[in-house]
Amino acid sequence: MFHGEDESFLERYQEWEEEYDAFLSRVESDAYEGGTLLNVVSEKEKLLRRYGLPDLFRAVKAAENALCSDVLFQSLRDDVDNSEDSLKAAIEIALAGNLFDAGAAQAVQNVVGGNAFKGDSNKFAFKNSEDLQFAFEASRKRVRNSEWLCDDLNELRANEYDRVCVFCDNAGADVLGMTLLARELAKRTKGAKVALVANESAALNDVTINELEEFYRACEEHDPDHLRLYRENGKIALLSSGQASTLLNLNATGKDINDWVKREDTVGGVDMEQGEKLRWLVVLDGMGRSLESNWECGKYVQPHVDVLNLAMVKSEINAKRLGANVYDCVCKLSNSR
Numbered sequence: 649m650f651h652g653e654d655e656s657f658l659e660r661y662q663e664w665e666e667e668y669d670a671f672l673s674r675v676e677s678d679a680y681e682g683g684t685l686l687n688v689v690s691e692k693e694k695l696l697r698r699y700g701l702p703d704l705f706r707a708v709k710a711a712e713n714a715l716c717s718d719v720l721f722q723s724l725r726d727d728v729d730n731s732e733d734s735l736k737a738a739i740e741i742a743l744a745g746n747l748f749d750a751g752a753a754q755a756v757q758n759v760v761g762g763n764a765f766k767g768d769s770n771k772f773a774f775k776n777s778e779d780l781q782f783a784f785e786a787s788r789k790r791v792r793n794s795e796w797l798c799d800d801l802n803e804l805r806a807n808e809y810d811r812v813c814v815f816c817d818n819a820g821a822d823v824l825g826m827t828l829l830a831r832e833l834a835k836r837t838k839g840a841k842v843a844l845v846a847n848e849s850a851a852l853n854d855v856t857i858n859e860l861e862e863f864y865r866a867c868e869e870h871d872p873d874h875l876r877l878y879r880e881n882g883k884i885a886l887l888s889s890g891q892a893s894t895l896l897n898l899n900a901t902g903k904d905i906n907d908w909v910k911r912e913d914t915v916g917g918v919d920m921e922q923g924e925k926l927r928w929l930v931v932l933d934g935m936g937r938s939l940e941s942n943w944e945c946g947k948y949v950q951p952h953v954d955v956l957n958l959a960m961v962k963s964e965i966n967a968k969r970l971g972a973n974v975y976d977c978v979c980k981l982s983n984s985r
Contacts, residue, residue: 660700661699664698706850715777717867720784721828722870735804738828739979744825747787791977794976797961809840811840811927812928813909813931815930819855841912842883846889847891847893857904896941896942929956939957945957958980961977
């Protein structure tokens with residue numbers, strides 16, 4: 649049983665499982681309409697909440713966020729800052745962090761080994777900081793040694809962006825990678841502003857906005873000259889996407905991120921539709937937001953907006969669909985013009 653759950657937990661979980669299985673059977677029937685991947689994932693989260701199971705990975709996320717902010721952040725930050733190519737270092741760390749995903753547990757175990765986990769009932773959490781550091785270094789080695797299905801790092805490096813929206817994926821090592829990437833993008837361009845965006849509520853082990861805020865503040869204790877200063881002066885904002893899914897529907901983003909984009913697409917009160925265009929970058933992190941949804945997002949954005957799909961391929965189904973191998977990396981920049 650998950651830590652802190654009452655005696656009715658297993659009963660409620662079994663009831664949810666039965667209803668969701670019935671829903672999936674209806675989706676598979678020829679008579680069902682609207683069985684898109686987005687709808688299937690959304691229905692799963694709705695049913696979890698109906699049965700009082702809103703955040704099954706809450707304790708695991710909290711533990712890994714604490715380890716990453718207290719142990720990994722400082723060493724990885726120093727790796728980026730001391731690198732001859734800080735953007736490349738930040739991208740590699742982001743890709744390595746994306747391996748750690750409750751939705752692809754077997755992929756994680758194949759890279760870092762089953763001994764790093766506590767046990768079957770909590771197999772996504774690491775025993776201690778040494779295990780987590782070992783696992784992250786194994787993932788970084790995998791990134792360096794894997795094929796990159798898309799490698800647009802040089803194109804990304806050639807551009808400067810005035811505004812950046814980073815849509816985060818998983819808690820723990822993944823959101824650490826996104827935080828360091830946001831920090832790097834904020835440093836690269838004078839006057840740049842970056843939004844770190846997270847789910848409003850839980851889905852699998854995806855980070856929520858409340859967890860992102862707590863994680864970021866823990867990291868900024870070790871980085872007052874950048875992360876803390878950037879948050880205090882508005883150079884980095886922490887915002888809710890308004891969503892509760894492992895996928896991302898950019899047509900249904902919430903008020904927080906929508907208001908920030910509208911406000912930041914003006915300079916000195918001048919509407920950017922009439923004035924000089926700011927250069928925007930949208931970063932989509934992870935399989936759900938980047939590969940399974942929004943893979944062709946760059947075709948539909950405005951000319952002054954670039955889209956960076958950033959992920960590690962961790963499932964056979966995605967590898968087959970993209971003509972890739974499991975553990976291939978994706979750094980795909982679209983609409984750069």
